[in-house]
Amino acid sequence: MSRVAVLKGGRSLERQVSLRSGARVEDALGRLGHEVVSIDAGHDLIRRLREADPDLAFVAMHGRDGEDGTVQELLEILGIPYTGSGVLACGRAMDKVLAKHLMLEAGIPTPEFFAFNETAFRELGAADALGEIEERLAFPIVVKPSSQGSALGVRFARSAADVPAAIVAAFSYDSRVLLERYVDGRDLAVSILDGEPLPVVEAVPRDDEFYDFEARYEIGRTDFVCPAELPDGLTAAAQELALRTYRLLGCTAFARVDLMLDAGGELTVLEANPIPGLTDTSLLPQAADAAGISFDSLIGRILELAVERQPA
Amino acid sequence: MSTSRDLERYAALFASRTKVMKSSAMRDLMAVTARPEVISLAGGLPDTSSFPPDTFAAVAQRIAAESCAKALQYGPTEGLAETKDCIAQVMAAENMRVDPEDVVVTTGGQQVIDLVAKTLIDPGDVVIAEGPTYPGAVPVFCAYQAEVVQIDMDGAGMRVDLLEAALERLEREGRRPKFIYTVPTFQNPAGVTMSLARRTRLVEVAHERELLVLEDNPYGLLRYEGDPLPPLFRLDGGVYVMYLGTFSKILSPGIRLGWVVAPPPVLEKINLGKQAADLCTSTLSQLMVQAYFERGRWEDYVESLTDTYRTRRDTMLDALAEHFPRQAEWTRPGGGLFIWATLPDFIDTTDLLARALRDNVAFVPGVAAFLDGRGRSSMRLNFSASDEESIREGIRRIGEVVTEQVELYGTLTGEYRLEDAAGAEVVPMPTPAERERRAKGE
DSSP states (O other): OOEEEEEEOOSSTTHHHHHHHHHHHHHHHHHTTOEEEEEEOSTTHHHHHHHHOOSEEEEOOOSTTTTSSHHHHHHHHHTOOBSSOOHHHHHHHHOHHHHHHHHHHHTOOOOOEEEEEHHHHHTSOGGGGHHHHHHHHOSSEEEEESSOOSSTTOEEEOSGGGHHHHHHHHHTTOSEEEEEEOOOEEEEEEEEETTEEOOOEEEEESOOSSOOGGGGGSBTTEEEESSOOOOTTHHHHHHHHHHHHHHHHTOOSEEEEEEEEETTSOEEEEEEESSOOOSTTOHHHHHHHHTTOOHHHHHHHHHHTOBOOOOO | OOOTTOTHHHHTTOOGGGOOOSOHHHHHHHHHHTSTTSEEOOOOOOOOTTSOHHHHHHHHHHHHHHOHHHHTSOOOTTOOHHHHHHHHHHHHTTTOOOOGGGEEEESHHHHHHHHHHHHHOOTTOEEEEEESOOGGGHHHHHHTTOEEEEEEEETTEEOHHHHHHHHHHHHHTTOOOSEEEEOOSSOTTTOOOOOHHHHHHHHHHHHHHTOEEEEEOSSTTOBOSSOOOOOHHHHHTSSSEEEEEESTTTTOSTTOOEEEEOOHHHHHHHHHHHHHHHSSOOHHHHHHHHHHHHTTOHHHHHHHHHHHHHHHHHHHHHHHHHHSOTTOEEOOOSBSSEEEEEOOTTOOHHHHHHHHHHTTEEOEEGGGGOSSSOOTTEEEEEOSSSOHHHHHHHHHHHHHHHHHHHHHHHHHHSSOOSSOSTTOOOOOOOOHHHHHHHHTTO
């Protein structure tokens, strides 16, 4: 049995979810007979890792630092094997703009988009191009920060009047924002475990209101259906797209890919999450459960797949 | 190993009143404000650092020597007579007279809001509150499934004319509000005080329409300037106005002592509710307050707090004037713990908080003070819990991110400049409606 350092919390805005994911992972590791060292990632992260001298690290952090390759880089420097994707895959997946460009290049359908950093608006007059962008994407337009993992900062602009405030809001979370064509349709998530797609989860918002991103992960406001009831062939197509995305970004062990299915039956990939939530309401554990994989087995598998990597 | 964290296992068992209003985004953000490196102007904490430890020791010593067994025992649900004497003193300091029979001692003022709601609210009943209202009352009203109607405020407190209009409308719908919840003096979060004319009219309205009012007065004695206005309770004489008091802001929130004064039939029900909730308020805390009051210096301590907070308020007001862009406006509280600042409507303060947290500073986004999604461009700033240097630095950092967003918006709209060279023409901020019209090319 191994000594496992569970990294959780941190400075990210998804700290709260990460603490829940981490706690649940710790319980599972305990049941599997491992020795658990719980670490809330802060200023003393390196010192605590050195002190604990773990056999490997389970990264249960979401968003900034944990999911963007930062912590992974540090673990490589310390020579500690860790769970999940490496530095490069994390960097590609967390940067939605980069990920979408890679998808386009590889022929994976993703909603049309434009991305800007603040300099483009402040120094290059990008605001003058908003008219063309708005025409091209057509309203409503989704405006979101490039690297925020949760629904924070995601806005719908229903008309040109909404666009500037939506951009200001998105820049609150990141130095780059993305204006994306809105896909009206069904919200799907395909989790991948060790190169195999799990059953598709569909998120069905209960409110009839225009789609509310916040409702998405809130208990009682969204119903999750797993396996999603999809027309013939679409389940396999969604899983295939998700797997291609996972491979394209270079993910390891597990990830969750979010897709949209529009009224015409077209699938598009929105984003990939290299460390999706592992809480009691999270989608990866639900999908694993539907595939007959208990939470403990899921955590066990992820642990087995942890590898030692050399710093680049 | 426990699986008690598996929510889905228990979710089907939860009562519908457990659904909280607070958004997950807000919870996520507030979780980050607790980090030690963050200057938090978000809390509502009084400063307990200047309370003399030797006074605390003497009070504890005295209880140990004289009333140890009693302090360790249950007490009457309505509270100890000794504590009620202290309460009478505190109320007398604001020119109120109270019969100890009409008082129930509670576990903090928060319990009063809970007990009053428990006593009066059936699911779907209407409660009237100020807009914005005390953020801590929001989960209470949600838990009892009240429908809350929030009445706009201005610099003179709740707009009683709008209250009357709302009452008319409700009456036409055949609905009678169960009570009106108000913090008339140095309101949390707005920092404004209800004028005498409005107080008088509010009490008249209560009498005309036979409506109960819950006057929440935690800050009345924390006055930094001007003359006190009579509490609603004094104007009404305790017929329709229920009064909520607390030792939290004049002594300590840690001792968890508050009280409620209400008409006897209502008080009787409140007392039953309290008995069910916790049997009695901590006897130890009540005896500590009694012993502390017997030293006869409680008003001196309130005065020293007042001096500290006045300086901090002034520091915050100066810092706001220096660092916030001129499109922002804020209240100038004559007492209490909070300033309410309102930014241009294109700034969402929940998003702004995310940005501010990157600079390690926090505030409460205005939406927390509403149940209907309003308040998106406002924020509550607390000045009692931070020293002057932290207040200056915190406001400087918030001002910087606000300015950054105002400038960015100006760049995006091309219609507005933050600070041009002297004498430059400054185009006024477009309203959303105006921008919509311009976008359509009208």
